[in-house]
Amino acid sequence: MVAGDFDLIQDTFITLSNRTIDLYLYLEKGFRDQGDYAMLALKKSMKWDEEKFGREYDLNRYMTVAVSDFNMGAMENKGLNIFNTKYILAKPQTATDTDYINIERVIGHEYFHNWSGNRITCRDWFQLTLKEGLTVLRDQLFTEDMTSQGVARIDVVNTMRNHQFPEDAGPMAHPIRPESYLKIDNFYTATVYEKGAEVIRMVRTLLTPDIFRKGMDYYFSHYDGQAVTTEDFIAAMEAASGKELTQFSRWYHQAGTPVLRVKTKYDANKKTYTIIIKQSCPPTPGQENKLPLHLPFAIGLIGKNCEDLTLQLQDENKSVKGTKILEIKKLEETFTFVDIAENPAPSLLRHFSAPVEMQYDYTNEELALLLRCDSDAFCRWEAGQRLMMNVIKAVAEAIAAGKNPVVDPILINGIHQLISKPMRDLNLLSRLLMFPSLKYLLTHLPQIELDVIFEAKTLIEKTVAETLKEAFEKLLKDNILFHDYVYNIIECGHRRIKNCALYYLLKHDKEKYHLLAFEQATQANNMTDQFGALGALNDLAVSHREKALAQFYERYQHEPLVVNKWFSLQASSTLPTVINEVKKLLHHPAFDINNPNNVYALLVTFGQNTLRFHAKNGEGYQLMVDQVLLIDAKNPQVSTRVVQPLTQWKQMDSVRGALMKQALQRLAQSNKLSDNLFEIVSKSVG
Template sequence: MNTVEPQAIYRKDYQPSAYLIRTTDLSFDLSEDETLVLSKVHYYQNPNLASQERSLFLNGVNLELISILIDGVQPNYQLVDEGLELSDLVDEFTLEITTRIHPEKNTSLNGLYQSSGNFCTQCEAHGFRQITYYLDRPDVLSVFTTHIKANPENYPVLLSNGNLINSKPGEVTWHDPSLKPCYLFALVAGDFALLEDAYTTMSGKEVALKIYVESHNIDKTQFAMDSLKRSFAWDEQRFGLEYDLDIYMIVAVDDFNMGAMENKGLNIFNSTYVLANPDTATDKDFINVEAVIGHEYFHNWTGNRVTCQDWFQLSLKEGLTVFRDQEFTSDLHSRSIKRIEDVNGLRTFQFAEDAGPMKHPVRPESYIEMNNFYTFTVYEKGAEVIRMIHTFLGEAGFQSGMKLYFERHDGQAVTIDDFVAAMSDANDFDFKPFMTWYSQPGTPEVEVKTEYDAQQQIYKATFKQKGEYVYYLPIRYGLMDQQGKEIEQDILVLDQNQKTFEFKDIQDEPIPSWLRGFSAPIKLTSNLKTEQKIFLCEHDTDAFSRWDNAQAL
């Protein structure tokens, strides 16, 4: 038996596409035993490339090709493993492809599939290639128009991305004016109950809010709707970011496979992550629902409006958006409790991942199966890396960097380096030494030893990084006197393998509080005595430090 070994894909091998896409027009004819998909895609040669490549490879998996035309004429093409090759192409053309697919048999739950009588999609990371032949890569963005036909008795609700521009029983057309890659495409067809509301944005535009659920879940949707409105308001107030379409939809189904997905204007959730019954849900359940609703909404800007050049940049959208949803929960509830919970989870799961055989950097250099990189490292450690940038720059500096990032890259597919460059340029801050956090796996280990010179009234703290690499990291700290009064607090920048900090005019030996708020995702050991840790549990002004020292007793 001949088997094809899966090939590794390397970040260093990235090449932009020879052709880009202006518009994507999709027509779906849904039925119980097959679905026909007609795609009309307007391709044009990439103007940023010097080469005049005249061939094109389109991804396609488990598709039956019915017809193919370029500008109305049969083209030169060849079906190959997992795709279709076109040759002898002109600079600009419209490609029409009709495919037959079988969502009712699609057990991969990628692409378009049928489950519990509903049609549903999951296109991140490589699901769209199971719908039609296409440039299934995140750096090719286009404007999508989607037509859906189905039996209105079985599928009265027909949804896709964007704004509804035409509707009659059994037939709809959706148009999304924003540029997006195909991984953000979504389609849902089924029989759903609906909760409706509206939100008026900061510029005065009214956005229709709609949550579609299976009928037995309709009594559990109000908190999700309230959470969605809080998400809109928070992103406007904290980041100055406003929603851009006329409608925002959430679909929650009991057996959606990905948990939650931020498809442009049409989020799809597993019911577990979006529904909460006031009679049975705990406070923690409600906060988790609110956080997930917020996370997927916040992707509208950090992930959708600005997306990833390639999948090695996954933390560009996920690490940043996890940081944003953590801040959302912190601002609305207890910042201290949220931070303790996040650090506890990081140490339990991500530190273990970093110590195991599957450890990898926040930005991997290679992969064989992309779905294996939706990890604690990419998401949670990625969020900690963003948090360190925020710590270095402060809230005002970070927001200046975010503003420049969107000014430069709205409607583009970019890299982690582009994000860091915006932060650097907006603040005149050199982040080059910081990039080790993105390139190296593992949890840095740091040791701190202190000494006090009573005669000189100088307190010294020497930090030493134990590993092979030097990490550029912030140590938030406080020094307290023997009565529990805070002498000083600030941030130390550890940018060397070993560095000694001197604190002058310290009249008595202080008790130090290191790594307040868990300002860097490291393992820190110190020469603090047990009685000093007990003292910090009682007197430290930082809630995380009080909790952390209590765990060490």
């Protein structure tokens, strides 16, 4: 039951069987004008689930209530979903394009739970990934259909690499189906949710989407009204497909991120292309030795003319042009393609076909070709990320050695080719132009000091910006929209690429670009452009940044969700003053440590600020411990989210790692920790 004085939006939905469903959306007083898109997103979700999974809503009424003080994003209570306002409220003046996409995704997620979670539920908490992993996959497929398939996939992979992979490498590493727990609250994790979705996506890839749909039909009809297990789900897939998935089930029980080491060989005389794939998985707590996994490995081969080659395996009679799915089961597998007339660039792990770390020694020339030509959006983006990382590594090593760093022109030329002839999908182009996160770089360049990586990344971005100044100016100008804000994926692309161009132009650190960003931040008619300009200014120690932030707060101080954006901007800045700004904001009248959204916006964001949270003096770690202790006394679910960055101390260099461990030991010495926090701290220190 939820009681309160709410505004109400009402609508109806007509199902495929011509039933009328009454829809009710309850909002906190004063926010009625920000609920219309949420209602539209709900109706889109209902229609999509009927069309894609054959699932019709079963009750005559569907209710949603949005509240501002809520630990979670949302909760799928049957017939009455409870939402955090963050995933309901939207209007052009207060919500970004990303907010609109996330609202649609989360509303879809909770609605899809009606079948994958409510009608069919879990036998026990150990089966949590059965409902959450499956429903995350369903909301991902929904987002792919509503936006851009390739971009949606790239964004999911970014989440996996920046959040789930570190979790797999940390002290709380666990299988998607945990073997034990002290508090189940601690296992609402990226592993159970996002990796769980990847595991079910692999089933879909191995079976093909059509047969997977038959498996889902069998699952929904056979287990309707029951409390089931992950074994039941796999059994449904086997029954519908006739495919044996016993080895595949190891994904439910083994923790850690598998590593695939790939080598290739081209034989010009025989016109064959051979690929050798070795799999392994590093030890995780309680699991030293891992068995080989069954996984799909999607591959394409790109020729010098920028086209996918036709693929035919040795001993197979049919060929395909584009993507071939290879099944990996052994520790080492070898596949040979025939009739390959040239030495191609391999497009590996297409569409991120398995949640693995893939190691392959690409040349920069191969990566540049894939960045320009690959037909698979993920692999095209991945090629750019690897090329950028290679160049960052070379520049960082030069800086560390006291040498004059030189930026490889192959990267600058590659970026120039992208922006000189912009592609149709501007959302994809914007992803291709952005460098890997500092957190991801630190994970893959562990031998290089964090501050040096940051210096190298900054230098390269500035070099790209200065070399391609005219091209970025044109890109910005060509994508200005002069009419009122409209949310659709095409216009999202125009705004996204325009703000990407603005980001690069501000790397010049010139007054005219500061003023351009300031004017957009203070005068744009929509939050996407205002926030994009503030983001471009955010790492610059200039007066326009301070003025823009001050005006932003003054304008939106009565909009709680926008104030949270203001908190997160300041907590994410790479300026050396950021920790002092965070300390001041903890005492700001708009900050309430008892409000989860405030805490996530300020403290969780600061914990994700790889450069400044990990200041070598350890000040960031001690600040976080102070706040965790305060929060834990009242809200253990929130305190366990805030403490997460400290648990990854083994992934840092020895100096920072020791300081992080000391901070955790300080927490461990408290005799007032909640069970939630105690479980995480004790496992992290041990």
